[in-house]
Amino acid sequence: MKVAKFGGSSLANGEQLQKVFQIVIADPSRKVIVVSAPGKRKSDDIKVTDLLIHCAEQGLNGEDTSATLEEIIDRYDSIVKELNLSSDITEEIRNTLHSLLSADKSNPDHYMEALKAAGEDNNAKLVAKFFQSKGVQAKYINPKEAGLFVTDETGNAQVLQESYDNLYKLREEDGILIFPGFFGYTKAGNVVTFSRSGSDITGSILANGIKADLYENFTDVDAVYSVNPNLVQDPKEIKELTYREMRELSYAGFSVFHDEALIPAFRAGIPVQVKNTNNPLSPGTLIVHQRSVQNGPVTGIASDKGFCSIYVGKYLMNREIGFGSRLLRILEEHGMSYEHTPSGIDDISVILRQDQMDYETEQRIVNLILTELHADEVKVEHDLALIMIVGEGMRQNVGTTAKAAKALADAGVNIEMINQGSSEVSMMFGVKEADEKHAVKALYNEFFVGVPV
Ligand SMILES: Nc1ncnc2c1ncn2[C@@H]1O[C@H](COP(=O)(O)OP(=O)(O)O)[C@@H](O)[C@H]1O
Numbered sequence: 317m318k319v320a321k322f323g324g325s326s327l328a329n330g331e332q333l334q335k336v337f338q339i340v341i342a343d344p345s346r347k348v349i350v351v352s353a354p355g356k357r358k359s360d361d362i363k364v365t366d367l368l369i370h371c372a373e374q375g376l377n378g379e380d381t382s383a384t385l386e387e388i389i390d391r392y393d394s395i396v397k398e399l400n401l402s403s404d405i406t407e408e409i410r411n412t413l414h415s416l417l418s419a420d421k422s423n424p425d426h427y428m429e430a431l432k433a434a435g436e437d438n439n440a441k442l443v444a445k446f447f448q449s450k451g452v453q454a455k456y457i458n459p460k461e462a463g464l465f466v467t468d469e470t471g472n473a474q475v476l477q478e479s480y481d482n483l484y485k486l487r488e489e490d491g492i493l494i495f496p497g498f499f500g501y502t503k504a505g506n507v508v509t510f511s512r513s514g515s516d517i518t519g520s521i522l523a524n525g526i527k528a529d530l531y532e533n534f535t536d537v538d539a540v541y542s543v544n545p546n547l548v549q550d551p552k553e554i555k556e557l558t559y560r561e562m563r564e565l566s567y568a569g570f571s572v573f574h575d576e577a578l579i580p581a582f583r584a585g586i587p588v589q590v591k592n593t594n595n596p597l598s599p600g601t602l603i604v605h606q607r608s609v610q611n612g613p614v615t616g617i618a619s620d621k622g623f624c625s626i627y628v629g630k631y632l633m634n635r636e637i638g639f640g641s642r643l644l645r646i647l648e649e650h651g652m653s654y655e656h657t658p659s660g661i662d663d664i665s666v667i668l669r670q671d672q673m674d675y676e677t678e679q680r681i682v683n684l685i686l687t688e689l690h691a692d693e694v695k696v697e698h699d700l701a702l703i704m705i706v707g708e709g710m711r712q713n714v715g716t717t718a719k720a721a722k723a724l725a726d727a728g729v730n731i732e733m734i735n736q737g738s739s740e741v742s743m744m745f746g747v748k749e750a751d752e753k754h755a756v757k758a759l760y761n762e763f764f765v766g767v768p769v
């Protein structure tokens with residue numbers, strides 16, 4: 317039995333849905349189909365989820381929602397028309413969205429979450445009807461009835477353990493099951509979404525729940541590439557990588573697969589295959605527990621912008637018990653999470669996403685570090701990009717850091733900081749955002765061009 321998840325790009329229009337149908341019926345073991353909301357048809361398009369968020373914001377602000385609502389309904393209606401389906405489907409979607417928009421607004425989070433999730437929920441119903449119109453036994457599955465229960469963390473839900481046993485029962489259902497991605501229900505019965513791009517997470521939870529043999533993740537690229545294809549042209553494809561490598565890479569910027577989506581599949585030992593809806597015969601990328609290291613030390617290079625670093629210097633910091641924990645507590649008290657903490661004898665840097673901190677908060681934190689921790693120096697550096705080099709082969713290979721540092725130096729990129737991950741399969745370089753693309757290219761040339769993979 318397989319779980320196949322189709323992302324927004326695979327469901328953006330009728331033509332894409334026809335491809336999805338052909339893929340699903342080509343393999344009778346594709347039992348559970350997880351769908352996202354319709355995504356972008358071209359690069360300047362707007363995803364249905366983004367339209368729904370905008371519409372919910374308008375609703376909450378008491379603004380006119382009619383134009384945005386029509387735009388959303390139009391997205392579904394154009395698919396309905398392209399596939400010659402009954403206009404009743406569009407009317408049903410219209411009614412659902414109308415009632416969600418006129419629902420109680422006393423809890424804005426609940427209002428927003430219900431609208432966000434409607435993108436996937438309506439699409440799953442539409443896809444099920446489309447499959448039925450082709451004479452195939454298929455049905456929409458409601459996540460609440462199936463028992464996909466989650467925590468009450470708005471836009472950041474975590475699955476509750478009991479869900480896995482509930483979902484196992486889906487194995488007994490007849491036909492193909494069309495399951496909406498991106499959300500679950502709290503025990504109190506409210507809709508809560510996963511973080512953005514979270515349909516990948518739903519697919520992984522279902523793969524674990526039904527104890528699938530394989531979790532297929534269909535998207536719009538032939539493989540997970542060794543570097544973001546938007547930064548380097550025609551990068552090398554990765555044929556196989558470990559859960560650990562993929563988790564590091566997706567966390568550090570490989571948006572092709574959600575970083576939280578690996579854990580449920582990993583825990584059940586289910587391999588994940590990333591494949592292309594537009595080229596389903598291509599083998600894609602397989603994510604497994606263990607692989608033989610035949611390529612060079614580096615499997616992939618990921619990068620992401622929007623970080624800042626708080627540098628703290630204090631003479632004899634190394635001898636001061638509890639300094640690090642008190643520093644991190646200051647951040648914790650401001651509700652902030654951090655990414656890395658490279659440190660030396662007399663200094664430590666905390667790297668975090670800078671959108672967590674406005675100017676006033678930054679000033680307050682700097683003051684607290686100076687006054688409560690008696691630091692000699694506190695400096696905040698903004699607009700950093702973090703570049704992560706990842707590879708199981710880095711554990712056995714000496715000199716990867718030196719090679720990377722030399723490649724960056726030769727390209728004229730100033731390294732703001734280096735951090736060797738404790739897992740020994742990753743290494744992080746902090747550079748100025750303006751240098752990101754240039755730095756990634758230099759590292760790609762160093763580790764991949766002319767290197768057999
Ligand atoms: N290393 C990478 N390999 C492949 N794709 C990547 C990588 N890094 C970023 N991407 C981007 O991820 C996109 C696919 O993810 P996403 O847009 O979320 O797809 P979906 O609509 O299927 O959920 C690709 O089109 C590509 O632009």
Ligand SMILES: N[C@@H](CC(=O)OP(=O)(O)O)C(=O)O
Pocket residue numbers: 322323324325352353355363365366435497498511512513514515516
């Ligand atoms: N539609 C949701 C969830 C999702 O996974 O979408 P996609 O498969 O298009 O990344 C979002 O945009 O966040």
